[in-house]
Amino acid sequence: MPDLVEVLDEPLGRVRRLIDEHYLVGSTRSGVFAVPSVFIVDGHPLSSLRGTVIVLQDAGFTDDELIDWLLADEESLGRSPIDALLAGHKSSVRRLARTLA
Template identity: 45%
Template sequence: MDLETLVGEWLTVPDAAERLGVPLSRVRQMVADREVIATRIGERKVTAIPAKFVDENGPRPELRGTFTVLADGGMDDAEIIEWLFTPDPTLPVEGAPIDALRAGHKTEVRRRAQELAF
């Protein structure tokens, strides 16, 4: 399954800015600061952020450290997104690591992410 299909809902930078009620420059800064990560998708290769990376308050705070652990383990942004969205039946909640993070299982997801680094 390709990454675009695996993630499902994506937000372009303008879409994310509109959803969060912030300027485009703020969304670009979120990406630069790795509060969220983005990749290029679609035929036009537009920069997009998985919609599950944000909620009504902005970037999900539990993601930043998880991004760091996975990047330190050698993953690039597309690989990080793929890992977070790949279903894992051994998680404490049904779904993928992103769903477990959103359900409050940050410690378990980060433990698994750290295991990948070794």
Template identity: 40%
Template sequence: MVSSRHVIGVKRGERTTFQVPAAFVVETSDGGATTVLETLRGTLILLGDAGYSDAEALRWLFTEDSTLGTTPVGALRAGRRAQVRRLAQALG
């Protein structure tokens, strides 16, 4: 999933384990399992195309944006994919 840009994370902690932000994980529609936020991959691809490293993409996704009124990841979780992707496209 990481190499196919479905998700990104950071290595942290004493053992430098790979950690994915909880905001990237959502419950499935049946409520029985969790999965990666569906709209994340396309946004990560756009950020990568704009030259963003994984660390820069994480910073961007979790930084409040005045045009969105929330963070880009918050907007993605709220179903506002088009608005977030327009912002990401403008970066490149």
């Protein structure tokens, strides 16, 4: 969390709220809570991430599973879902995510 507070230049309470409200998602599988750096663009959470996270959670994905899905190559997109989001293709990513339910 301290690194996240520094990168986002926000107080700890605000960072926790961003996580609670699904603007960011992280994992503790390495023993410490971590958010993939690709989810943060220019010191802010990727704007299209929140809706995609909510769609995946509604489909039953855990945080670890949705992080894995976002970072893995997806044949139908021709790249990873996070790369597609970064390129501005949130509709195609969310359409695909809805089919995973």
